[in-house]
Amino acid sequence: MRGYLMLGPSENIGDMGSYFVEENRKWKLFQKVKESVGIRQNYGISDYKPADITLSQTTIKISELVQYSESFMDAVAEDFKITGxxxxxxxxxxHGIGDINRFLKFPNKRLQFNLLKMVPEELAVTLSVGIRKALKQNYKIVxxxxxxxxxxxxxxxxxSIKPIAAEKIYLKLYLFFCRK
Structure with missing residues (x-):
């Protein structure tokens, strides 16, 4: 629950302010202090809910499911040496899962989240071409x-570069699995 949120220069916390506490105004860094009932990640977890559950029980169950889901994803990434x-x-x-330090190196002087500037040069070329190809053809590139x-x-x-279907209001996302 104690995650962090870092926003870009043109972003703001908006309606989510009640779920975060500002840690650093200059870097727009916020710490999560409260769980949201309406927003949750769904990694293969069914939406089944028994009919006689109260709101507080639902909140607890959702947070448990998210925790189980995150633990499962971390275990799979660790056991199979996958970085997503x-x-x-x-x-x-x-977002990243697994040992991201195997492939990513943060820039020294200026913090940027451009993937191509954080991976080794050999991998940057492969990713750049693969992302453009996956975007254009809308299928998995290996x-x-x-x-x-x-x-x-x-x-x-x-x-492996795979387009992921997202709602129309969001940009398309891509998932890379890098295995040694």
Whole structure:
């Protein structure tokens, strides 16, 4: 529940202000302090709810389901050595699961969330071409055995780029699974 939200220069907290506390005004960093009943992630969890549940029980059950879902996703990412990244059409990183430090390096002087500036150069070319192709053709793109430099050795990585259907008000999102 104690997650953080970082907004861009043109974004504001809006109606969600009651769920967050401002941590840093300059960087627009907020800490989550309260769960929202109406907003939840759904990773394969059914919408079944027994009829005789009160609102407080529903809130507890939803937060438990979200917690189970997040724990499951983390376990799968760890066991199968998968790194999943959600980005938008402009390559801006939105969310990540797994050991993202294996593939992402944050810039030294200026914080940016452009995926292509955070991955190794060899991987940036593959991702740039793959994202454009997946966007244009609207289907999954797989690049096998992309060689990237890790320390003094080369490592082979499989990359899968998949368009994800989102509501029309949101930009299309892409999910990358990178495995060693």
């Amino acid at each position: 990244l959600y980005v938008d059409e402009t390559y801006q990183l939105l 690049s096998r055995q992309v060689a990237i430099r890790e320390g003094k050795k080369n490592v082979l990585v499989n990359v």
